[in-house]
Amino acid sequence: MNTVIDMNIAIVGLGLMGGSLGLSLARSGFRVSGWDSDRRAQAEAFKIGAISRLTDSLQETVAGADLVFVATPVGWIAETIRSCLPLVKPGVIFSDLGSIKQMVVDQVSPFLPDACYFVPGHPMTGSEQQGIAAADPFLFQNAAYILVEHPRTPAEIRERVGKVLATTGAHLLTLGAADHDRIVGMVSHLPHLIAAVLAKTAGTEEEARPGTLNLAAGGFRDTTRVATGSPTLWEGIIAGNKQMVLLALDSFQRELAAARQFIAEDDPAGLTDFLRQARDVRLQIPAKNKGFLTLLHELVVTIEDRPGAIHEVLQDLADVGLNIKDIEILRVREGDGGTLRLALENEPDADRALAVLASKGIKAKRR
Numbered sequence: 001m002n003t004v005i006d007m008n009i010a011i012v013g014l015g016l017m018g019g020s021l022g023l024s025l026a027r028s029g030f031r032v033s034g035w036d037s038d039r040r041a042q043a044e045a046f047k048i049g050a051i052s053r054l055t056d057s058l059q060e061t062v063a064g065a066d067l068v069f070v071a072t073p074v075g076w077i078a079e080t081i082r083s084c085l086p087l088v089k090p091g092v093i094f095s096d097l098g099s100i101k102q103m104v105v106d107q108v109s110p111f112l113p114d115a116c117y118f119v120p121g122h123p124m125t126g127s128e129q130q131g132i133a134a135a136d137p138f139l140f141q142n143a144a145y146i147l148v149e150h151p152r153t154p155a156e157i158r159e160r161v162g163k164v165l166a167t168t169g170a171h172l173l174t175l176g177a178a179d180h181d182r183i184v185g186m187v188s189h190l191p192h193l194i195a196a197v198l199a200k201t202a203g204t205e206e207e208a209r210p211g212t213l214n215l216a217a218g219g220f221r222d223t224t225r226v227a228t229g230s231p232t233l234w235e236g237i238i239a240g241n242k243q244m245v246l247l248a249l250d251s252f253q254r255e256l257a258a259a260r261q262f263i264a265e266d267d268p269a270g271l272t273d274f275l276r277q278a279r280d281v282r283l284q285i286p287a288k289n290k291g292f293l294t295l296l297h298e299l300v301v302t303i304e305d306r307p308g309a310i311h312e313v314l315q316d317l318a319d320v321g322l323n324i325k326d327i328e329i330l331r332v333r334e335g336d337g338g339t340l341r342l343a344l345e346n347e348p349d350a351d352r353a354l355a356v357l358a359s360k361g362i363k364a365k366r367r
């Protein structure tokens with residue numbers, strides 16, 4: 001086997017993440033087979049090109065695989081690997097996409113035979129949506145993808161998986177399982193809980209004063225988007241990272257209590273300082289980055305809320321050969337106009353895009 005492209009790949013769990021990985025790997029020319037306990041998801045994955053052949057069993061799916069990705073909910077990852085063991089060839093590599101790592105490593109390690117390798121992984125990208133219908137071939141582009149050290153996995157095996165995943169446009173980095181779980185407890189699981197608490201709190205107010213939610217604008221929408229994610233998927237993630245989530249919640253409660261005190265005690269200087277510190281922390285996440293790795297060069301474009309407006313902006317940029325690396329529709333001004341966030345490849349491209357849009361009378365600025 002000369003290059004990673006010769007590897008036979010199987011994906012078990014063809015939802016948002018497994019489907020997106022399949023679509024991306026298929027675009028790079030990999031042979032991908034896939035299995036899902038929901039046969040409709042497997043059929044749909046085949047239809048959209050996330051897998052290149054339809055199989056009738058887990059056995060048929062993984063039998064010839066060199067690398068098996070497991071993209072099931074976290075509670076099913078170890079069990080899925082265990083059921084694959086009698087079906088795979090010696091030397092096979094398993095890699096998962098689960099949002100937590102220590103629990104998965106602890107569950108898999110005791111039964112992992114010497115003839116198989118395990119490279120635990122976690123792409124720091126995703127969405128609140130679920131299922132193969134939400135799969136996106138570009139989901140991994142410019143995202144951080146964490147591979148976790150495993151005591152029985154040689155570094156060259158991890159690097160091999162990294163080479164496959166790098167074809168998706170993700171940026172690979174390696175962490176220990178405990179470090180991974182502590183970090184994601186803070187930057188992913190805590191935010192999810194806070195979004196849920198915020199939504200629930202507003203829901204109680206909505207019951208008392210119907211119409212409250214109708215007035216929710218960008219602030220509420222931005223901070224609660226992830227609360228629409230799958231409750232069962234997230235219950236597994238949060239429960240599986242219990243200690244780290246509790247630590248993160250303790251820190252959060254201390255900060256919340258401090259903020260409350262400044263308000264209760266009419267302390268404008270204290271509150272301003274608190275908000276200033278929070279703003280400084282938030283600004284440390286480089287605005288030009290997706291994740292925390294790749295420098296993107298962003299523009300914010302203000303457009304009219306009418307059919308074709310987005311197309312015109314994109315066409316103007318395409319006409320001069322500018323490649324858009326990332327795009328987001330900021331729905332903050334629904335109804336009265338819209339805002340687009342565009343990321344360009346480099347500084348000169350962003351300057352050129354600004355000039356092109358200005359020449360067409362389209363309002364845009366650097367972010």
Ligand SMILES: NC(=O)c1ccc[n+]([C@@H]2O[C@H](COP(=O)([O-])OP(=O)(O)OC[C@H]3O[C@@H](n4cnc5c(N)ncnc54)[C@H](O)[C@@H]3O)[C@@H](O)[C@H]2O)c1
Binds near residue numbers: 012
């Ligand atoms: N959603 C995100 O933003 C995100 C981001 C990074 C990592 N992850 C992780 O990726 C994994 C998959 O999440 P998702 O968002 O794609 O969920 P999803 O619900 O969209 O997809 C999960 C798929 O797994 C299938 N499945 C469940 N049990 C199975 C089993 N035993 N055998 C075979 N298939 C099975 C389901 O039918 C479904 O199609 C999870 O471990 C999650 O923690 C999710």
Ligand SMILES: O=C(O)C(=O)C[C@]1(C(=O)O)C=C[C@@H](O)C=C1
Binds near residue numbers: 099127189
């Ligand atoms: O919804 C998104 O934008 C995400 O990237 C989802 C998100 C997160 O940021 O918390 C959710 C769970 C993961 O394991 C990784 C990413």
